[in-house]
Amino acid sequence: MDPLQERALEITRRRFFKTAAQSLSAGLGSLALSEVLLGRNALAFESHAASGAHAARMGALGAPHFKPKAKRVIYMHMEGAPSQLDLFDYKPGLRARFNQDLPDSIRKGQRLTGMTSGQSRFPVAPSVFQFTRYANQQDGVWLSEVIPHIGSVAHEICFVHSMHTDAINHEPGITFFQTGNEQPGRPAFGAWVSYGLGSSNADLPAFVVMISQGFGNTQALAARFWGSGFLSSEHQGCQLRGGAEPVLYLKDPAGVSREDRRRMLDVVGKINESEFDRTFDSEIRSRIAQAEMAYRMQMSVPELTDFTTEDEATLQSYGPAVGKPGSFAANCLLARRLAERGVRFIQLYQRSWDQHENLPNDIRLQTKAVDQPIAALIRDLRRRGLLDETLLLFSGEFGRTVYCQGPLSEKNYGRDHHPRCFTSWLAGGGIKPGITYGRTDDYSYNIDDKPVSVHDLHATMLHLLGVDHLRLVYRHMGRDFRLTDVAGEVVQDWLV
Numbered sequence: 001m002d003p004l005q006e007r008a009l010e011i012t013r014r015r016f017f018k019t020a021a022q023s024l025s026a027g028l029g030s031l032a033l034s035e036v037l038l039g040r041n042a043l044a045f046e047s048h049a050a051s052g053a054h055a056a057r058m059g060a061l062g063a064p065h066f067k068p069k070a071k072r073v074i075y076m077h078m079e080g081a082p083s084q085l086d087l088f089d090y091k092p093g094l095r096a097r098f099n100q101d102l103p104d105s106i107r108k109g110q111r112l113t114g115m116t117s118g119q120s121r122f123p124v125a126p127s128v129f130q131f132t133r134y135a136n137q138q139d140g141v142w143l144s145e146v147i148p149h150i151g152s153v154a155h156e157i158c159f160v161h162s163m164h165t166d167a168i169n170h171e172p173g174i175t176f177f178q179t180g181n182e183q184p185g186r187p188a189f190g191a192w193v194s195y196g197l198g199s200s201n202a203d204l205p206a207f208v209v210m211i212s213q214g215f216g217n218t219q220a221l222a223a224r225f226w227g228s229g230f231l232s233s234e235h236q237g238c239q240l241r242g243g244a245e246p247v248l249y250l251k252d253p254a255g256v257s258r259e260d261r262r263r264m265l266d267v268v269g270k271i272n273e274s275e276f277d278r279t280f281d282s283e284i285r286s287r288i289a290q291a292e293m294a295y296r297m298q299m300s301v302p303e304l305t306d307f308t309t310e311d312e313a314t315l316q317s318y319g320p321a322v323g324k325p326g327s328f329a330a331n332c333l334l335a336r337r338l339a340e341r342g343v344r345f346i347q348l349y350q351r352s353w354d355q356h357e358n359l360p361n362d363i364r365l366q367t368k369a370v371d372q373p374i375a376a377l378i379r380d381l382r383r384r385g386l387l388d389e390t391l392l393l394f395s396g397e398f399g400r401t402v403y404c405q406g407p408l409s410e411k412n413y414g415r416d417h418h419p420r421c422f423t424s425w426l427a428g429g430g431i432k433p434g435i436t437y438g439r440t441d442d443y444s445y446n447i448d449d450k451p452v453s454v455h456d457l458h459a460t461m462l463h464l465l466g467v468d469h470l471r472l473v474y475r476h477m478g479r480d481f482r483l484t485d486v487a488g489e490v491v492q493d494w495l496v
Contacts, residue, residue, distance in 0.1 A: 059198030064466025069430025070391035074346045080353030081396035086127045088423040089444045090142035094126035102403045116416045125404035125413040136434030146367040149375035155434040157427045162438020162447045165419045170219045173397030178225045180483045187229035190345035192483045194235040196472045200342035203300035205238040207345045212328040214352025215365035230476040234286045242326015319372040332373035357414035391429025402443045421447045430464040459488035
C-alpha cells in the first residue's frame, strides 16, 4: 500500500470513530433532527390541524413515557425574587414584632449575602400590606392586597409555600431554576422539553421566550438562561421581542422576494449538506433546520403578533398595557396565542423584583404590571378549553428575608435574598386547583413542613408532561445528564 492510500484510509478511520462518538453523544436527538429535515412525522403523537399547524417534529423520546396531563408549559419567572412575605405568605404575628431582632434560634447561624452579612442588627420588618382570605378547595388562602386579580382565580391555583433552593445570589439562582444546576452550560428546562418531546407546530419554535421590563432594581438577564447547552442549538429558546420586529432579521431585505429567499435557502442548504458529508458535524444540520424554521416564521410570526383578531373584551381583560408590545400584559396574551398554536414551552420573564430598598413602592408597581394579566391569562385559557392541558408556573429564583436591609420604618423597608423558603405557584395541566402546600415558620424564614426543592419541582412538571425525569437523559462528555441531575422526587400531592 502506497503512502497516499494509507493516509486516505487513516482519514476514513478517524472519520468513522468521530462519527460514532458523535452519534453516541447525540443519541436519539440526531434521529429527531433527521425527522425534521426529511419531513417524516409518522410517529408524532399530537395533531394541531385545528390551528392550521404543519406537521409536528418528533422529539428524542418518540412519545411520552406515559399519558401526559399537560401538553405545554407557560413559565412566568419573576427575575429578582418577589417577597413571599408581601404577596403570599401571610404572617400577621410579625406586626407585634416590628423592629425586634430576628431571634438567633430562627436564623441558626445561616449564611447571609454580602449585602447584609455586616449588619449589626436584623430587625423584623412586617409587611405593610393587608391580606384578604380567598376561597379555595381547602379553608381559604391569604393573599396580599396588591394581587387582588390573582386572588380572584385562587381557586385555580396550587400555592407552594415551602420552596427552597441552594443558590443565594441572582445569577446562580436563576441558572439553577432554569437548568437544574448553578453552573452555566446546562440546557434550559425548555430546551430539555423541546429535545425530549419535540414540537407540535413546525411553523413556530418549540421553545419561545419573552421579556418585559419592570420597575426597580434590575439584574442582568443572560441569553444562556434559555440556551440549549450541550444539546443541539435547534432546542434553544427563540426570543420574541417587543416592537415592530419581534424576531431580529426575520424580514427579507428590500427587493428580495419570498421566491428569492427560497432559492437562496436551497443553495445554502446544498452547500451545508456537502459540508456535513465532509465533517459529520451535527450542528451543520441544526443550522439547516433553523434556517428552514426562520423561513416558515416569516409567515407565522406576523399572524401570531397581530392582535386585531382578538375581541375587545379579551383585550380589556388583560389590562390597558396589552396594546404596548413588550409589556407583561402583551406577553401574556402572546403566551395564550402561542399555547393555542401548540408551542411546547413558553417562558415569560418580568424583570426588576430585586427590592433591597423601597420595597413597598416598587412592589406596588410590579404587581400592577403583572396581577391583572396573569388572572386574565388563566381565565382566557379556561374559557378556550386550554387550561387543563397547559401547565403554568409562577416563581422567582428565591425569596426575601423577614428582616430589613437598611433603614426600617413602618412604611418603608427593603429585604435581602433568602433561599431558605419562598412561595411558587402552579395551575392547570394536571395540578390540583385551589390548594396550598407546605408551611413556613412564624418568620417565613425556615420551612416547617413539606419542603420542595427545585429538582422536585422540575421532576413534577416533567411528570405532568408525560416524562419520567430519570429517563430524559443525554450523554455528554462520557456522562449521562438530566434536568434533575441526581435528585428530584415527583410531588404526588399536587397531582389531580
